[in-house]
Every structure is written in structure tokens, then in C-alpha cells.
Amino acid sequence: MSGRLPEINYAEGPYLNTCPATAKHFVNDPTHAVLSSLRSLTLTNPSLLLDEAYKIVYRHPSSLCSAGNVSLICGGGSGHEPGFSAFVGQGLLTACVCGTIFASPSAEQVRTCLMHRLPPDSKGTLVILANYTGDVLSFGVAVEKARAMGKKLAMIVVGDDVGVGRAKSGKVGRRGLSGQAFVVKICGALAEAGIDLDEIERVGQLVADNLISLGASLGRVHVPGKALAEAKEEEERLGPGMVEIGMGVHNEPGCEKTNTDLPGLVKRMLAQMLDTRDNDRAYLHVEQSDQTLLLINNYGGVSNLELGAIVTEVIFQLEKEYAVRPRRVIAGPIYGSLNGLGFGLSLLKLTETGLGPGKSMLDLFDAPTQATGWSANIKSDTWENTYTNIQEAEVAEERQVKPSNLKVDPEVLEKALKSGLQRLIAAESNITRFDSIVGDGDCGVGLKRGAEAILKRLNSTKLSEDLVLSLETIVQVVETTVDGTSGALYAIFLNSLAHSLRNQGLSSVTFVAPGIWANALSLSLRALSKYTPARPGDRTVVDALYPFVHVLQQTEDTKQAAEAAKEGADATKGMKPSLGRSVYVGGEGYKEVPDPGAYGLSEFLLGLADGL
Secondary structure, X not given: OOOOOOXXXXXXXXXXXXXXXXXXXXXXXXXXXXXXXXXXXXXXXXOEEEEOOOOEEEEOHHHOOOOOOOEEEEEEXXXXXXXXXXXXXXXXXXXXXXXXXXXXXXXXXXXXXXXXXXXXXXXXXXXXXXXXHHHHHHHHHHHHHXXXXXXXXXXXXXXXXXXXXXXXXXXXXXXXXXXXXXXXXXXXXXXHOOOOHHHHHHHHHHHHHOEEEEEEEOOOOOOXXXXXXXXXXXXXXXXXXXXXXXXXXXXXXXXXXXXOOHHHHHHHHHXXXXXXXXXXXXXXXXXXXXXXXXXXXXXXXXXXXXXXXXXXXXXXXXXXXXXXXXXXXXXXXXXXXXXXXXXXXXXXXOOOOOOOOOOOXXXXXXXXXXXXXXXXXXXXXXXXXXXXXOHHXXXXXXXXXXXXXXXXXXXXXXXXXXHHHHHHHHOHHHHHHHHHHHOOOXXXXXXXXXXXXXXXXXXXXXXOOEHHHHHHHHHHHHHHHXXXXXXXXXXXXXXXXXXXXXXXXXXXOEXXXXXXXXXXXHHHHHHHOOOOOOOOOOOOOHHHHHHHHHHHHHHOOHHHHXXXXXXXXXXXXXXXXXXXXXXXXXXXXXXXXXXXXXXXXXHHHHHHHHHO
């Protein structure tokens, strides 16, 4: 049962590097993929064992707090990880029986688990399944055989999907989705507490009866080992911008295809789940006074960044449109669909269990577990604590700036700044194109975002005739909107510029002349050099900044200085990079285009000069 898996060449396979992204896999052999994945569970949780022949993951007898407790098992096709093989562990499942990818395990696999892989002294076994015909039949056969041998068993079949209404689902009933995780978690906590089988089954069914779930996906998934033609068909099924609502976790078609943004998608999904006027799908009525738990399930291919945006949108709309404020929120991969580019929502209405203090649905959900696949690691007292907002006042106090004696005509300054910013925004496409060749392609977007934010501030806030106060207004925007290396460099330079202007030593009110600007800019360059080794000739933004400051010092002519910045930026074309991401990109692209950062700065300075 613990022999080493056979060696395999992971690079082999007809699809690697020759197919759509959905069909690229590190392991193209589906059998090896499943067995390797199951083996990993014993490597990340030493209290687990694996029966490779029957694909059963189960707890080591020594890890059980009481061998007489009720056993919990789940099962189904592989490809839904972490559900439910990674839910084997203290506080959750006793065992899980796995089939091949998206295929039910055989009745013999399940029978072997029930008869030989569970504690012999267990007070009974509860089988929890998602409502799929193959799973129900295979487990049903095994359950009946085990009962005939004297085993005490119960079975809960979870159907929580609202993507298919009553009329279409007919006698088959609702499909099982990620809401099954709530049933497993609550029943697992009861079993760990020594509750008897009948009560666990009753509460588990109560949970299942108060569940609703719905999924959405941007495309079908590709199963390792399937044909390339199928992968292309899957990729082309929806087309650009389309999303399928109600798609199942085995590539089953959904109930609607639409073209919408995230807020529009979430609005439709929540309406389908919670609109009581939809008689075909109103499986659960959730009132404002009801307490709920929310699960946002990653099908496997949604980035953590996008999943966070989805979480925020769902919770915002739940509260705004339905006055529903979940007591707990869990987000992440729970019941996956390989590398599926989709997510699912599951909502559980908390209902009284009748088991007394400490055994409410919320208490049982919060109960500890050592299963590697369970990602709800925030403790109950953290959820229940009240946190006051103390940061905003502190930040506002820190940003207070003392006035200076340096005066400018705010209208002239605003006109020049807007001219420079608008020219920078217009140059975004060129900057992005240059950066896509020699960098990661984000320079133009970042500079445009910062420029647009400054323009927005200028349109909403009048500049002061105090130069330092006006400059501080711009610095605040740069610090919060321009990210990456460029953002840090600009923030250092502009903060130093404000400091240098203030320290000019002027004791009386003075209108700022080009000479004062030039001196302060020169001091700011010196400060910047402490934080970056970049110098002219290194192919960075400094190749435009240095000549601008140098010529301004010599001539006090902004137009000549801006032209010098342009010449410096143009000179970076063909200049081999010494610093920045271009060093790592490699290739000969630097010979074709100027440095994106230097080009962007020169465009801003040219626009600034035109506006004066």
C-alpha cells in the first residue's frame, strides 16, 4: 500500500507546449496524476495512509481520539481537489474513496473501505455524497453489501445546486456542489465529539436542506490525457468575454451564457440563489434576520488576486441588496474542477441543531481540524471580536504639511502640469509597447494610472500659491497610485524635492524662479542617488532626468531642459541595460526601442514645457 510510484517522464505527452493553455499539463498521464496526488496527502499529513490499489485515503488508527467514534467517509471522481480526499483528518473525514478523474469509484473500492479501512470498533459510518448518479449507485451498492454484513451505516446525498431548476432536474434532483463541504465539516465535528450516528445523520441532513450553491465559469476544463481537438473545442466553446452561469464541476453545461462584468455576474448569481419570486429555483428563503455562512469556491484556475475581488463584490452585494451579513466567510479551493477558470458560491442558513450549547452549526463549523484541505483558519473569537477603525485619523495627522515662503501662480502651475500629464497619457500606448519588448509591459499603464489620478486631483482640488503645499498634494497621489520601482523612485525624488525647496533658506515670501527650481532639483538628484545606483548610461529613467536638471541649471530655460531630456531618452535606444528588468529579459529588444521609463518622463517634461 505504500510502495513507490513508477517513474514517469513528465515532459512526455503529445500536448505539452503544442496546444491551448487549458490543455497544458505537467503530468499528461491521468492515472499517474491521480495516484501522485493521493500520495502527496500522506507526505503533507503523516497521520494519513493510502491504499493505492483501491485509491482510499484514510486515517491511521493511532491518530483517532476514540476508535469508537462514528466514521465519516466521502468519495467520488478525482479532479475536485482538495475535495474531498484532502478533507481526511482529525475533525473531518475518516476516509475518502477516489475514482479516476471525473469518474465514480467502483462499488468494490467503496466496499473495501467500509469493511477494511475504518476502525472496527466504530459506532457506525456516515457516508456523505454529492448528488451524481454514478457516485450514488456505487456507494449504494457497497452500503447495502456492508449492511448485509452487519455494519451500521447511514448515507446523506447532498444536492445544493440552483443552476438547474425543479422542472429540468426532475427525479434526478439538484446536483451536488461545494456546499457539501459544510455538511462534511459540521458532521465531522460531531463525530469527533462522540455524537451517535443517528444524531449526526439528522444534523447533516438539516445542513443539506438549508444549502444553496451556484457556479460560473469562463470555459470548460481539459482532462489530462484527452485529445488536443477536444481542448480546442473547450477553449472555443464560450468565446471572448462570455461567461457560463450554472456550469457544473464536470464540464456540464450551465443554464445561461452571457457577456457581463463581475458586478453584473454576481448580481445575476445572487438573484438566482435568493430571489424568492423564482418558483423554479427558490429552494431556500433567506430573511434579513437569518444567520448564514458563505463559501466562495475557486474551481482551480482563478488567481488569488481575482478571487479576492470576487469575495469583495459578493459580500458587498449580499449586504447592499439582501441585507445578508454572513457570520463566517471562507474563500479558496474547496471543491475544484481541475484548472477550471470559474468559481462557485455556497450559502448555508444556520438552523438550530437541538444539541444544546456548544453544538450549534456555527460552533461545529468553527471546531478545529487538521485536514490539509480545509482553509478556514480564522478562530471564532477573531470573528466575534469588535474592531474599531483607528488608522484614518493617524494618517490624516501625519500628512499635515507646514507652509513655506515659496510662492507660485497656481493657475500657471496647474496649466503646465495638466499639459504634461495629458501628453504622458497620450504616450501610454508607445510606453507599453516599448516595455512589452524590454520589460513586463506594465510601465505605460502604471504611469497613465498615476497621471490620471493627478489630473483627477487637480480637477477636484485647487492648488495653493504655496509651492510646497501644492507639491505635497501631488506627492500624495503619486505615493498611492504609482506602484513598482518607478513609483518608489518618483516618490523619493518628489519628497526630496519638497524638502529641498523648503530648505532654500528664504526668510521672506519669494516667487519661485527657474534657478530655485534647478537648485532644488539638483539636490533631489543627489538624494535619489543614495537609493539607486542608476546613472546616465545605465538605460533607466535617469537618462532623461539628469540632462533635464543639468540643462535647467545652466540655462534656466525649461524648454531647452525638456529637449535635453528627450535627447537623453532617445539615446537609450541601443543602449545595453545595466539596471532594471531589462537586464533579466535578455534578447536584442533594447536595440529597437528607447527605455520606457525615460521615454515616459521625457514626454511629460515636453508637455510641461509646452504648458508654460
